Amino acid sequence: MLHRFWGLALSSLLAGAALSAVPTLLGKPAPDFALKGMDGKNLRLSEYRGQVVLVNFWARWAGDSRRELPVLDRINTTYNRAGLVVLGVSVDEDVRRAREFAEGMKLGFPILFDATPDIGRDYSIEKMPMTILVDRSGVVRYVSAGFKPGDDRAYLDQIRELLRE
């Protein structure tokens, strides 16, 4: 019993520590980036100024990414017409295998590839996957590290709020 208590306390502490680094992005302009997509075209985040953007940083080796990406695909299908832009950014160093993985997922939103540590550093990515929501002014309004059941509901609440602005 005591063992379980300390295990729970320790995991809570670690979860808190993992998330505490992430909120430093909140309220700040999203660091800009330009990356090449699966279709060979370059996309730049700042060119979506004026729209609500959901950016998901993922990797094929992160189990939560495999669960989260189809959820984001459904969100994109529903809210794309309302002005939401969903971007998936692979931070996998092996771009070829990341591309194969993404092709297999058959996602309907742009997938970009970054094999350098630059974006991970700019966005302080410490836990994968990581999802951020950027408002129409380019400001980070929501950050979520990891993915567990129920997180999609939080995404939807935030997306609806930002789309209404």
Add this chain to the structure above:
Amino acid sequence: MALAWAVGAGGPIAVADAVAPPPSSTPAPAAAPTAAAPAQAGGTQGDAAPAAEAPAPGQAAADFKSLDQEVQGMKKDVIDLNKDLFVLQEELLFPANTQVAVYVSMDVGAFFALDSVTLKIDNKEVKNYLYTAREADSLLKGGVQELYLGNLKVGKHELVAFFTGKGPVERDYKRGATITFDKGVGAKYLELKITDRVTKHQPEFKIKDWE
């Protein structure tokens, strides 16, 4: 009054931080005096207190206009200050005696679609820039991009630029251009120019002093 400013990223100052909130004694709209008993109620309420003096609609509008002008003036001051701070930051970070700037311009038609430019100075990569369709289009329409701004010591330096894109017949294309230049005591401006070489049906890449 804390002044929060953001420079470099080109963002405007967070005006909300710099502008003091308007005084709370903003006159209420003309519909406000509901608590006062109407003076022409026929005298049925003998204990009616004298009606509170409500600001006339004209006065309220004038006060609002004055406040709006004041806020607009403060916003303009904040924007001017932001601009001055940005210029000062540039002068401090990139003083003229060490400043080097590299610009990109394009004058191509059919022979080259720009995808990226990589810049190396003295064998060290200083910039790798990916161009979106919108950015490449802007260059084609005559835009000039400040690709890199940095500091170099006085003396000889070598700049190498690699241009990646689609060449004639939609083939992948990568070319380099090199220049060795003398950095003097003043700021140095260089231009990477991409043009069509019609005689050879190829794009041409030049690096020259920017005039």
